[in-house]
Amino acid sequence: MALIAGIDVGGTRVKSMLSDPDGSVLLSHSASTPARPGAGVVDVIADTVAALLESARAEGIDGVLAAVGAVVPGLVDEATGSATWSANLGWRDLPLRQRLQERFDVPVATGHDVRAGLLAEFHHGAAQGAPDALFVALGTGIASALLAGGRVVAGSEWTGEVGHVIVERDGPVCGCGRHGCLEAVASAAALGRAWRHLGREGDAETLCRAVEDGDPEAIRIWQGAIDHLVQVIAPVCAAAGTRLLLIGGGLALAGTTLLDPLRDGLVHAIGHERVTVTQAALGDRAAALGATLLALEATA
Ligand SMILES: [Zn+2]
Structure with a gap:
């Protein structure tokens, strides 16, 4: 064989x-x-x-x-x-x-x-049969990939590098050396850092549980990250006509605590309801x- x-x-x-x-x-x-x-x-x-x-x-x-x-x-x-x-x-x-x-x-x-x-999500996972999708991996860093017309877009080596779009002038320093990149404010690693910066213990998962318990400081950090994600993701969806957003990486494990407000923010930003936000299936x-x-x- x-x-x-x-x-x-x-x-x-x-x-x-x-x-x-x-x-x-x-x-x-x-x-x-x-x-x-x-x-x-x-x-x-x-x-x-x-x-x-x-x-x-x-x-x-x-x-x-x-x-x-x-x-x-x-x-x-x-x-x-x-x-x-x-x-x-x-x-x-x-x-x-x-x-x-x-x-x-x-x-x-x-x-x-x-x-x-x-590509795997398109063949075997959550984007099966979808003509268009944006996959955003939220882990230690943030990266993305775009499916358009049934093909994964690979324009140049910079394709998908949404993690280093600056969303907060003078924001936290990023691994790339600049300040306020999306990755430095909305990745799982960045959320853990922001949480500990408040003197709290734990990581993004602990923060997520605090959000679910209604902790106002946790909700402020969480919603801030979602707003920044929307700020970067919405223009991509608008330009490409993407109707399916797949979230992967460690932060996807937050489930509806992340996906629901992210979808609300996207719908508001792009001005129509025809967008689905879901967890990637293949982990x-x-x-x-x-x-x-x-x-x-x-x-x-
Ligand atoms: Zn950066």
């Missing part, structure tokens, strides 16, 4: 899976991402594929590797297969697809983790499933 490897190199975990040519997952792995691997990410991916094949043999799965798909965060140029920049993982201008292709004598596909996640498996789909496309 032909085996398809899908690898998602995340900021903290490398998630990987081996699938059959129909895209059915045969086995999956998760391991810690080495600290700032830089160009060594090529070795990380090659070792991960080797470990998957080893597990397959151990489980009596008879097959040969037919394609590899690998997705990474940061700036990715899909046209050239270059991983342009990742602040957290420490690479710059890495010709990822080329380097991986030198390691494997099967087709290799590379991509961006959030765009791959949306932290989305990007590895998307990498698998990219690998399958590469074999077609």
